[in-house]
Amino acid sequence: RISYYNGEYVNHDEMRIKSGDRAFYFGDGVYEVVRIYDGRFFTLDEHTDRLMASAEEVMIRGLERDEIVEILHEVRERNAITDGALYIQVSRGIAPRDHSFPDGSKPVIYASIREAKRPHGQMEEGVRAVTTEDYRWLKCHVKSLNLLANVMEKQYAVENGAKETIMHRDGVVTEGSSTNVFMVRNGTLFTHPADNLILNGITRQEVLKLAEANEIPFREEGFTVPDMSEADEVFYTSTTQEITPVTNIDGRQVGDGSVGGTTRKLQSLFNKKITQLKSV
Numbered sequence: 333r334i335s336y337y338n339g340e341y342v343n344h345d346e347m348r349i350k351s352g353d354r355a356f357y358f359g360d361g362v363y364e365v366v367r368i369y370d371g372r373f374f375t376l377d378e379h380t381d382r383l384m385a386s387a388e389e390v391m392i393r394g395l396e397r398d399e400i401v402e403i404l405h406e407v408r409e410r411n412a413i414t415d416g417a418l419y420i421q422v423s424r425g426i427a428p429r430d431h432s433f434p435d436g437s438k439p440v441i442y443a444s445i446r447e448a449k450r451p452h453g454q455m456e457e458g459v460r461a462v463t464t465e466d467y468r469w470l471k472c473h474v475k476s477l478n479l480l481a482n483v484m485e486k487q488y489a490v491e492n493g494a495k496e497t498i499m500h501r502d503g504v505v506t507e508g509s510s511t512n513v514f515m516v517r518n519g520t521l522f523t524h525p526a527d528n529l530i531l532n533g534i535t536r537q538e539v540l541k542l543a544e545a546n547e548i549p550f551r552e553e554g555f556t557v558p559d560m561s562e563a564d565e566v567f568y569t570s571t572t573q574e575i576t577p578v579t580n581i582d583g584r585q586v587g588d589g590s591v592g593g594t595t596r597k598l599q600s601l602f603n604k605k606i607t608q609l610k611s612v
């Protein structure tokens with residue numbers, strides 16, 4: 333497996349990370365995960381734009397969009413992976429440990445690819461989720477490397493026999509530990525607005541586009557945990573988890589406990605988009 337770090341393409345297992353990399357001390361950087369289906373990128377431009385926007389938001393300067401795109405393509409081409417996920421991160425730079433931004437350091441890019449099968453089983457059957465307080469910072473729209481809260485939140489799910497933790501701020505559902513959350517009530521789709529309290533997922537945006545194009549009513553509006561418990565359907569979205577139905581929350585079944593019709597419809601539309609990609 334060939335990966336990229338700080339100007340070099342190297343064998344992944346032999347990669348040497350610089351000890352002064354601010355990603356290492358501070359999680360001082362931003363990242364993206366891009367999907368590869370059948371050897372091709374899915375929504376590459378959207379991910380690249382969001383990476384640039386995240387960098388801008390945390391004042392990581394001197395990042396070139398063209399360079400990012402070139403590295404993404406190069407890593408994909410140097411590895412024979414059909415269905416995969418390409419991870420790319422940009423740290424603020426390499427310098428002795430000090431909180432303030434280092435003078436004259438350049439952003440450090442790391443990229444690696446792994447095989448990632450589509451999650452057919454869970455998309456078919458649904459998963460269990462648990463809810464908990466969202467105690468993250470107030471810049472959740474930045475795809476920050478600093479994921480300690482998200483890691484803690486995910487582990488809460490694991491230790492409670494669930495697949496994902498759905499977070500709420502003052503009772504209003506924000507998002508999952510690494511996913512965006514939707515509910516369906518009386519045929520209308522609801523999801524938290526894309527403000528500073530959530531990451532505006534690329535999959536979230538794709539689902540909203542599909543809803544728009546197919547006359548599925550939707551509202552980007554906060555809803556509460558009790559609203560969600562009474563919803564007909566709940567699902568979450570992400571680059572790797574696609575559209576995953578949630579059939580049980582905090583031990584109680586959602587709707588009649590089976591995967592709902594609107595979820596199925598969106599899964600099928602999303603699937604069509606992926607299949608179209610293959611024929612281009």
Ligand code: PMP
Nearest residue numbers: 510511512531533534535570571
């Ligand atoms: N929210 C959070 C906190 C995430 O980490 C992710 C995935 N990295 C998402 C939502 C989903 O975003 P996307 O659809 O772009 O993968």
